[in-house]
Every structure is written in structure tokens, then in C-alpha cells.
Amino acid sequence: MKNSAPHKVLFVVFPQIKLLDLAGPLQVFADAVDDNGIAVYRTEVVSIDGQYVKTDTPVSIATEAMKSWANEQIDTLIVVGGNGARAAALNPHVVDGVLRLAEKADRIASVCTGAFVLAACGLLDGRRAVTHWQSCDALSREHPCVLVETDPIYVKAENVWTSAGVTAGIDMALAMVAEDIGRTASLSLARELVSYVVRPGGQSQFSSTLDRQILDETGRFESLHEWIANNIDKDLRVDVLAERANMSPRNFARLYTQQTGRTPAKAVEGIRMEAARRSLEESDLSVSEVARQCGFGDDERMRRSFIRLLHVSPSDYRQRFATGHMTASGDLLGTQ
Incomplete structure (x- = not known):
């Protein structure tokens, strides 16, 4: 001052x-x-x-x-x-x-x-x-x-x-x-x-978890979403999710899309992105390790998802939003 x-x-x-x-x-x-x-x-x-x-x-x-x-x-x-x-x-x-x-x-x-x-x-x-x-x-x-x-x-x-x-x-x-x-x-x-000081300005004001709850108004897939979040490094193809939901793959994909407004694949990607963002912000894991633990398979696949959905690479996201790199700049994605 x-x-x-x-x-x-x-x-x-x-x-x-x-x-x-x-x-x-x-x-x-x-x-x-x-x-x-x-x-x-x-x-x-x-x-x-x-x-x-x-x-x-x-x-x-x-x-x-x-x-x-x-x-x-x-x-x-x-x-x-x-x-x-x-x-x-x-x-x-x-x-x-x-x-x-x-x-x-x-x-x-x-x-x-x-x-x-x-x-x-x-x-x-x-x-x-x-x-x-x-x-x-x-x-x-x-x-x-x-x-x-x-x-x-x-x-x-x-x-x-x-x-x-x-x-x-x-x-x-x-x-x-x-x-x-x-x-x-x-x-x-x-x-x-008891506040979360490390939320830089560029982070989203939308809650992905709340967004899913709003889209799934009946709560039919709530337990499935929780299971996905706890198993993001596993094989989460439609047939696996359908089995978990006790439905045929075709009926599951149709009903899920109708109920939530997005495909199962897009939902899985969103949950993996949420976990990856949190890991990049709060851990010292390498980008490759984050990609593996969050189910992207490799860092290039995760990078493509970040670029498409957040318009920033995982490395740049960590540099701007990691707990140890908090900035008071406050602009979108940390830029001024």
C-alpha cells in the first residue's frame, strides 16, 4: 500500500x-x-x-x-x-x-x-x-x-x-x-x-456439479455421476455406463441424452475436465500424470479438451490458476 x-x-x-x-x-x-x-x-x-x-x-x-x-x-x-x-x-x-x-x-x-x-x-x-x-x-x-x-x-x-x-x-x-x-x-x-482464496478471477462462476444436477432434474443419473467422478481413470465408454445403469447401451444413450441434454461422452469429458482443473490448481502432479489419473490417457488428448472447452492449454491453466501462483489480475483466464 x-x-x-x-x-x-x-x-x-x-x-x-x-x-x-x-x-x-x-x-x-x-x-x-x-x-x-x-x-x-x-x-x-x-x-x-x-x-x-x-x-x-x-x-x-x-x-x-x-x-x-x-x-x-x-x-x-x-x-x-x-x-x-x-x-x-x-x-x-x-x-x-x-x-x-x-x-x-x-x-x-x-x-x-x-x-x-x-x-x-x-x-x-x-x-x-x-x-x-x-x-x-x-x-x-x-x-x-x-x-x-x-x-x-x-x-x-x-x-x-x-x-x-x-x-x-x-x-x-x-x-x-x-x-x-x-x-x-x-x-x-x-x-x-473459511473462504477459498485461491479462486482466481478467470475461473468459472458456474458449478459443473450444480450444472449436472440442474440438467438431471429427476436425479435419475445422480448416483451414476458420482460413480463416474470416483472412477474417472477407468474405461467409461457407453456400454460400461449402460451396464452400471442396468440398461442396454442404446436405450441408455438415448435416455441419458434426452434427460440431461448432452451425450454420455460429453458428460464424462466434463467430469474429467472438472477433476483435471482441480488437480492442476491444487497438486504438483505433472500434466501427463494429471491426464492419466483423470482418464484422458495422455496429455495431448487432455490438451485438446482444454483448448476446445477453456481456450487455454493445461500448462497455461496451471500457471495462471494454481494455488501457488494466485494472481490478483482478475481478468478472464488471468490476462489483463
Whole structure:
């Protein structure tokens, strides 16, 4: 950090914010201390009128008025998201207030749909940005000058950061702490918060496991998916899976595709990819060993899957996302 004075972090809220969009990142900054146990950040919450602001829960938030910060230098300005974000983005008083604060901020950010407010201010024009996956299309449609990414947990574009939905705001805040006072302090803070600090921004905001559960609404193949995940290094051709499901290969392939919207082969590849990504992030195994243990057979076959599905090689993926190589860059696939 530039000096020993507390780094000022200002959160902008409005009616019907999502409480966790505020509470998660706020807790990260509030708990951050230096080697002497002294608070690194000074956190404040502001709104247009400085009154209590209703959230999407029974909890209301005490705030200061934006105008009280008119002459203050701000280190980090964060606009929170929630159901009220779209209305806030259309409110000229909110937009003007955020713009005035942004002029005095060294770092600007949004959590979840707070990106709509930054976009309305023109602060995302020409920049890569992300929001909750359900709102990415709307953000792109309503603000065509914004380069919307649909997949990352968070994106850093110069001094402007945006995060995906809800808990991704915690990941973004931890990355900011790492940038400010070092990765060791961020890791320590994450352990204290029982958080997963090593989720770099380029990692997907989608859960492959949850995705399978959603596609398989009846849960018919849930036990099969679990068995595949526990046997990814085995022969997982259709006839093997069909036998496991007590079905004929032809009937199994037809019903599985009909039920989940993907072929058994694509499902197996997805589960193997998920395991390979986790291994590359968390282990010191060679790429060839990861490929073998995850059932790809050889590293070239795994490389082709990574290039096709993630647009990056396994080696590059490890370099950018491995626990020991955490970066605060936050751009898609770790690039800036």
C-alpha cells in the first residue's frame, strides 16, 4: 500500500441491495490487519441521503450521505448489487453521486449487478466486465460499449473491478487485499473467514456439479455421476455406463441424452475436465500424470479438451490458476 494510513473503502448502497453482496466484501476488509494487528482498511457505507437502507432481508443498513465524502480521497469505491440495482442505475441522483465519488477513487468496483450502476456512469465503457450470469445478457444488451464476459468470477480492467454474483464479491475483495498487502495476508484472512482464496478471477462462476444436477432434474443419473467422478481413470465408454445403469447401451444413450441434454461422452469429458482443473490448481502432479489419473490417457488428448472447452492449454491453466501462483489480475483466464 502507498502509506501506513488506513486504506479507505467506500461501499455504495441503495434500496433492495442483496445483503451478502455488501456483508461479504465488507467483512473481508474489516478483518484485514497488518503484522502488528492494526486495521489496514477504514470501511464506510454510503447512500444518497445517508438514511437507513432496506436490503433484501429484514436487515436495514445504516449509511452516511454521499455528499459527506465530497472532499475526501477514496482508495476503493465499491457499488453493491441486488434487486434494486437496475432502478439505481436509472436514478440520476445515484449515477451522479457515484460519478462524483469515482472521480476521487483510485480503485472502482462493483459486486454482482452493481455493474449496471457503473455501466450507467460510463465507467465500464470499453472495458471487460462481469456480473451475475443471469444478468450478463441484459448488461451487454443495455450497455453495448461494455465488453461483457459471462464466465469469470471477477474481472480486473485497469483500476476497475467487477465481480459475478454474491460470494464472488468475497473472492474479489480477497484479491484486492492480496494486491494491497500481499498474498500471505490474503491467505491468512481467507483461512480466518473459511473462504477459498485461491479462486482466481478467470475461473468459472458456474458449478459443473450444480450444472449436472440442474440438467438431471429427476436425479435419475445422480448416483451414476458420482460413480463416474470416483472412477474417472477407468474405461467409461457407453456400454460400461449402460451396464452400471442396468440398461442396454442404446436405450441408455438415448435416455441419458434426452434427460440431461448432452451425450454420455460429453458428460464424462466434463467430469474429467472438472477433476483435471482441480488437480492442476491444487497438486504438483505433472500434466501427463494429471491426464492419466483423470482418464484422458495422455496429455495431448487432455490438451485438446482444454483448448476446445477453456481456450487455454493445461500448462497455461496451471500457471495462471494454481494455488501457488494466485494472481490478483482478475481478468478472464488471468490476462489483463
